[in-house]
Each structure stands twice: as C-alpha cells, then as structure tokens.
Amino acid sequence: MRLWRMMSKSKFFLLVSLIFLLANFLWLIFFDNQVNNPDFAFDKFYTFKALVKNTDKKLNGYNLIVLPEDLDNFSGKILVYADLYPEYQAGDVLIISAKVYQPEPIADETGKVFRYDKYLAKDNIFATCFRPKIEVIGQQKDWYFYIYKLRQHLWNNLDKHLVEPASSLAKAMLLGTQREFAPEIRAIFSQVGLSHIIAISGSHMVIIVWLIQSIFLSFGFSRKSVFFFLIISLTLYLALIGFLPPALRSSIMVLISLSGPFLGRSSLSVYSLLLVADIMIILNPYLLLYDLGWQLSFLSVLGLIYYSRFFGKVFSFLPDILKIKEVLATTLAAQFFIWPLVLYHFGILSLVSPVANFLVLPLATMILIFSFLLAIFGGWPFLTPLASWPLFILFKIMVEISEFLARLPFAYLNIADFNIYLLAISYLFLIIVTLILRPQDYE
Secondary structure: HHHHHHHHHHHHHHHHHHHHHHHHHHHHHOOOOOOOOOOOOOOOOEEEEEEEEEEEOOOEEEEEEEOOOOOOOOOOEEEEEEEEOOOOOOOOEEEEEEEEOOOOEEEEOOOEOOOOOHHHHOOEEEEEEEEEEEEEEEEEOOOHHHHHHHHHHHHEEEEEEEOOOHHHHHHHHHOOOOOOOOOOHHHHHOOOOHHHOOOOHHHHHHHHHHHHHHHHHHHOOOHHOOOOOHHHHHHHHHHHHOOOOOHHHHHHHHHHHHHHHHHOOOOOOOHHHHHHHHHHHOOOOOOHHHOOOHHHHHHHHHHHHHHHHHHHHHOOOOHHHHHHHHHHHHHHHHHHHOOOHHHHHHHHHHHHHHHHHHHHHHHHHHHHHHHHHHHOOOOOOHHHHHHHHHHHHHHHHHHHHHHHHHOOOOOOOEEEOOOOHHHHHHHHHHHHHHHHHHHHHHO
C-alpha cells in the first residue's frame, strides 16, 4: 500500500507490466514443459481428411497449413510441405496420406538452438508432414474462399505484367509472399538493411497505414473518421493476405502507436503499448520468446513512440514532397530499436543501412502505390502500362541501389558470435542513449 502511495498510477502500471513480462519470459525458459497432444502417436503413417486454412508458395513447393477433421487424439493444425504442383488454395478439402511428425528444436552449426516446436505452437501448429500423397476432394466456399479468389486475382495481375525479380518483390511487399524471390536478392537486402521493406513487418505496416490514412485525409474526412475507416480498410487488407500472424500482430501494434493523433491525443505513451503487449501475451504466451515478428513489431512501435518526432526534426531540412520527410522519419524511428535483435538472429550488421533507407524508402512508398494500382487494374489495357512500367523502373532502381551499396567495402559486417550477452549490452546502450537524448520531447 505504501508503494502505491509513493508511485503514480502510470509508474505503478509500468512496474507491474515489466514484472509480468519478465515472469512470463522466465516461465517460458525454465518451467514450460507442456506437451501438446500427449495421447497422439507421432511418427506414424495416417490417412486423414483436412481443410486448407492457408498456403505459402515457395520456389520449390508449398507450405500448407491444414486443419485435420478426423485425426483421432489430435487437436490443432498441421504444417504440410507439399510439391509445387498441383497447386492448392485456401478452402480446399484434402485427403492426406503421410507420416505425421512432432516438431522438434533445431540446432545450427554454432550450437544456437531454435525452438521450432514452440515457434509453430504460437500459431496452434503442432505437427508436420513432408511430401505427402494428397487428393483434393472438395472446396469449402465460405467468405474467405472469395477473399482468397480476390487475392489470386491481384497475384495474377502482378505475375502477368511484371518480370522477375519485380514480380516476386511486388507480391512480397503487397501480399506477404516471402518465399518466391531468389535467395541472392534476399541476401542483398539483408546486407544493406532493407529486409523490412520486402516483409510485412511493423515497418512495412507503417507505410501501409500511412498510405490508407493519406487517401482518406485527402478526401477531407476528419481524423476521427479516418481512424475508423483505417481500421475497416486494414481489416480488409489483412483478410486479403490471409490474416498472416506477423501482419496481424504488426497491425495491432502500429494502430496503437498511431491512434493518439486520430483520437485527439498529441502522442501515445509507452504505457498504452505495454497494455496491448500484456493483453497479447496473456492470449498467447509464446509470442514473447518465440515470435521474432512480434518482437520486431513491439520494438518498431517503441521506436515510433520515442523517435518519430526526433527524426522529424533531424530531417526538417528536406522538402515534404509526397510526404517523403514524414515517411523517412517514421520508418527510421521504427528501425531504431530492432538492429540488435536482427544482428543476434541473422549475424549481419549493415553499416550502410541509414544511406540505403534514405535512398530507397521514398521509392518503397511509390512502389506500394503502383503495386496496388497494377494489382487492381491489371486487366485494363490502358491502365496496365501506366502502372507496370513505372513499377518495373522503381524496382530496377531499388535493386541497383541495393546491389551497389552491398558491393562497397565494409558495407556490412558478419558477426556470427553476437551472443545473448552482447544483445543485452546493446539494448542497455540504446536505453541510456534514449534517456540522455529524451527524443520523445522533441517538437
């Protein structure tokens, strides 16, 4: 009681939230021994009926997330690694014949363990199948089936009117397909610190949300009205990309970070972000430790809260053509807290990332605009060239800039031994810098 009287309500909430998150973190590390589907016999051959809930097309096959309907003693979803052909879509009813495996932790050559089982469990996936025999026996035509058909229409327009790598990059940025473009392109974007542009992450959703809100504001809607239209539009977009868990969680985080101005508040505090984080962790405890996308989204929004106005001041000398200054400041703020985590997981520290983001971020905004136009109007003879040619040129410029920067001496560092202790020291350094600069106070 004395502690309550000495502390303000906000600081007391901050303390309780941090204790809760720390307790959840320690529980996941030391006490989480839950075994899913304990009565199910894994590593055995089964034939079962299943409904396709989502698909992810890769260069060499499909990842299908299916919900089994007649698999005794099993609950949850199964991740099926299928051949590239025939093609499958959400809503397909399948008969699958294969061995059903239980996911296990994976250790790399350095000894670092990736808890693949927990990573899948966060999305209610508790088994895997590899190259099964599959027979399509039907189609469940619910509302999502028609959303999926619309997605395929947009996909086909991008595929038909763009050549590689522009086609796969456009589909990745707009529709969330991350596995179709060549590994060397993925490596280049990682080396120059631009992976966030081609993935539907917190930073990506910042640009999507900014585009949607700019459209409605340009029609003269009030900010409060725009906020509700934004929620509706974002929900439709999430349905279009299959409610991808990283995109869904990123959207919640970004909406929370941007809700203050729309609801009449000058800014959003970290307390609101922590409240949302607490709720999401209560609903799904595995997010905190095993969902890199959730971690990056949380840190991206934290950067927005503390550094968006700071970088706005830094780039005040730029002309605000097409709101380039705003997009650049917002996206760099979203990147401020995530580089140690990226370095820890991928072992790459890009030294040219600020320059790459400065040059490419304005292009990314225009790429998304033209990608939307081409995806929607790709079948219109007169409008297709007006969207496809600028889009191809923009992608060409973006790739050329990335390749040029990646070839520079010391463009990036490979730091394979960036361990958990260095990660902690890096975040301690960023916290100290933030406390000294007080960037949230800039106007």
